[in-house]
Amino acid sequence: MPQGPAPDGLRDRAWSRWLDPDDRTLAVLLLTPAALLLAVIIAYPVARLFYTSLFSLSLTSGLPARFVGLENYTLVMEDPVFWETTWNTLLITLITVPGALLTGLALALLANLPFRMKWPVRLALLVPWALPLAFAGLIFAWFFHSEYGIVNDVLRRLGIQGVIWFNSPNWAFAAICLTIIWKTSSFMALLILAGLQTIPRSLYEAADVDGAGRLRQFFEITLPLLKPSIVVALIFRTITSLQTFDIPYTMTGGGPGTSTSTLAMYIHQNTVSFLDLGYGSALAVVMFAISMAVSVVYLRVIRS
Known part of the structure; x- marks a missing residue:
């Protein structure tokens, strides 16, 4: 019915x-x-x-796209430049992420002190973070210039011979890492400062009554309660570090040779300069997989 x-x-x-x-x-x-x-x-x-x-797709060859399966990934694994740029990327991550964390933690603790005028200190934290990455790279490329850079000028005034920063792979790599730490430490500081604001003052007052010193309070109250903020900051900073492009590109262009090239720069070279979209896409997929693997590790840490 x-x-x-x-x-x-x-x-x-x-x-x-x-x-x-x-x-x-x-x-x-x-x-x-x-x-x-x-x-x-x-x-x-x-x-x-x-x-x-999954395709052989090079716009410079004039040939139509051809399905090749996983052949591009095989070429990636056999490419020495891929391994070199990946190692450079991982090394930048291993150096700059802890460096930015320690610097950001110190800046956050400084900004959290009971100043009468807190806003100038906290506003200063925003300046490096708000500065465009490429602009920061250009500024520090001038700072580290061998002839008229401010870094060599200070060294000479101290009686130390200046360094030709961008002619040496090690010195160029050090200059890039210092620039990235300066640029990203403010981001870490802002996240950690937000975590510091959530810690109740009553915990420190109780610790004072119990006779705990500042150092003990830091390790037994501040650091444990800052763990969530620190882990979130590490996740964001690590992911962006694995995708580092702007600062090395503007400071050294990957040189000398490919000693300061990152995986993101190598992807850009293959897709934009060489117009090899198939191989460049395979490189990008590998970088995405690395980023996801690191994210999974951090998420397991948060869950535990």
């Missing part, structure tokens, strides 16, 4: 379920737009990137 329209009571209950949803329904409603947005801006581009990496 054909059923008639739903009774008014059922329609009212359905509307009330949507207007006053339970926790599960509310979570689905709130997360659906974010999930769709992530699918559009992340999932589709990554899937398209992987699809392109």
